Amino acid sequence: MPNRTVYFVSDGTGITAETFGNSIMAQFPGKPRHVRRPFVDTAEKAYEVCREINEMGEREGQRAIVFATLVNREVLAIVREHCRGKVLDMFGTFIEPLEEEFGVKSNHRVGRFSDVAKSQEYHDRIEAINFSLAHDDGQSARNLDAADVILVGVSRCGKTPTSLYLAMQHGIKAANYPLIPEDFERGKIPSSLAPHQRKCFGLTIDPDRLSQIRNERRPGSKYADLMNCRYEVNEAETMMKRAGISWLSSTHKSIEEIATTILNDIRPDRLIY
Template sequence: MTDQTTNPPRHVFIVSDGTAITAEALAHSILAQFPDLRYHQTRMPFVTTVDKVQEVARQIAEEEKRDGQRPIIFTTFVDPQIMRAFNEYVSGHVIDLFRKFVGPLETELGMKSAHSVGATHRIRDDEKYNRRIAAIDYTLQHDDGQTNRGLDEADVILVGVSRSGKTPTSLFLAMQFGIKVANYPLIPEDFDRGELPEALRPLRHKLFGLSIKPERLSEIRNERRPGSRYASMANCTSEIEAAENLMRREGVRWLNSTTKSIEEISATIISELGLDKRRVE
C-alpha cells in the first residue's frame, strides 16, 4: 500500500440522468470508509442525452490528463441508452450503483425492470409530495412554540433548551419523512415552575427531548450573541441541567445531540417513537 496521504487529491465524479442526490449520498458513505482519502468532487446531474454524455466524457478525460490519476466515477442511470453511451465514451473506475442489483432483482421478482424494457419514465408521486408539503407547512407554523393551535395534530413534539437542535431536526423529519413536528423551547420559567409548559402536559406521549453538552451549546449560542449571559458556560450548564432534570421527572425520553448528525438524531427519534410504520409503496 502506498502512502496516499502525500498524493494529490483524487477526482470523484457523480454522474446521473436524474438529480444525482442519491448517488452522492451513497458515494459519500462508501468513500467515508477511506478516511485517509482526499478527493475533489464534481456532481453532474441530468445527463439525459448522448450529447451530454460526450461533454461529460470530455471533462472527465481532461481532469484525468491534468492530474495523472484515474478518476473514480459513481453513476446512477435509469435510461439504458444513456448508460450504454456512458460506458462507451467514459473511462475510469466506474461504480454503477444500479446495474449490479437490477439484473438479479429481475430474476428474484420474476419481472422485467423498466430499465431493461427501455420504458424510462418518472412520474411525480403527488400524494407523497403533498404529504411532505403539508408536513413542512405544519412544522414551520409550529416552530419554536409559536402557537398551541393544532398541537395535538403533531406526530412528535420536540422539546429542549434554545439552540439544542430542535428546528433543523424538525425540518429534516418533515422534509425527509413527511412527519408533522412541533417544537417547543424549554425556558427558565419552566425550570422555576418545575413543570412542563401547560400546553404540553396532555401530549406527554408525543414528546421527545434534545439535550446537548454545555461546551457545545455555549459555542453555538456565542455565534448568535457573542459574549452574552445567554451564551455563557455558567448559564448553558445550568439550563441544561435543569432541562434534563425536568425531562427525567416528567418521563420524557431524550437524547444528547452533541456528536450526532441531523440524520442520526432524526432516525433515532423515529425508532424510539415508532413513527416508521410499515407502509405499502
C-alpha cells in the same frame, strides 16, 4: 488518497449517486474534488460528460472515480464504452439480480423523484414541512394534535434543524417547543404540552458545547454564559425525567443521526408501510 476527482453522474437529480458515492468514499482517507453532473439524459450529454471525465483523468494523471446512477440505456451504454474513469455503476450492478429475483424486467424509470410531485406521499412531505415551520420554536400551540412528534429542549440544542429534517426527509410533522427559564421556575413543562406528553421527545446537549453555540449568537450574554447553560441543561433534564420524556444528547450527533434515533423510538406506524 492521491489527487483524484470524483464524479456523480446521473440522468436524474444525482442525489442517489451522491449519497451512495459519499458513503463509499467516507471509507477512504482524504477529500477528493467532487463534481456533480445531473440530468445527463441524452446521447449528446453522455458524450460530453465522458469527454470531460477523460480529460480530467489525463490532466490529473489518474483516472477519475465515477459514481453513476443511469437508467437510460443509451446513456449507460455510451458511458460504459467511452468513459475511461473508474465507473461504479449502481443500477447496472443491482438491478439485474433483482430482475431475476422478481421475474420481471425493470421499467427504466429515471429518478426516484420523477412524477412524484403530485403523489400523496410528496404532498404529505410538503404539508409536514409547512407544519414544522408553523410550529417551530413554540410559535403555535394550535393543532398540536396533528403533530407526530414534539421536540422539547433548551434553546439552541438542535430542535429546529432536526424538526425540519424529520419533515423533509420523512414526512413527519415535527413541532418543537423550547424549555425556557420561566418553565424551570414553575418546575413543570409548558401547559400547552401537557396533553401531548406521550408525543414529546427531548434533546439535550453538553453545557460547554451549548455555551459555545450561544456565544456565536450573543457573545458575552447571560444567555450564553457557561454557568447559565449548566443550570438550564440540568433543569431541563430533571424536568424531562420527571415527565417521563425520553431524550438524547445532540452534542456529538448530526441531525440525520438524531432524526433516525427519534424515528426508531416513536416508530410511527405509517412509516412501516
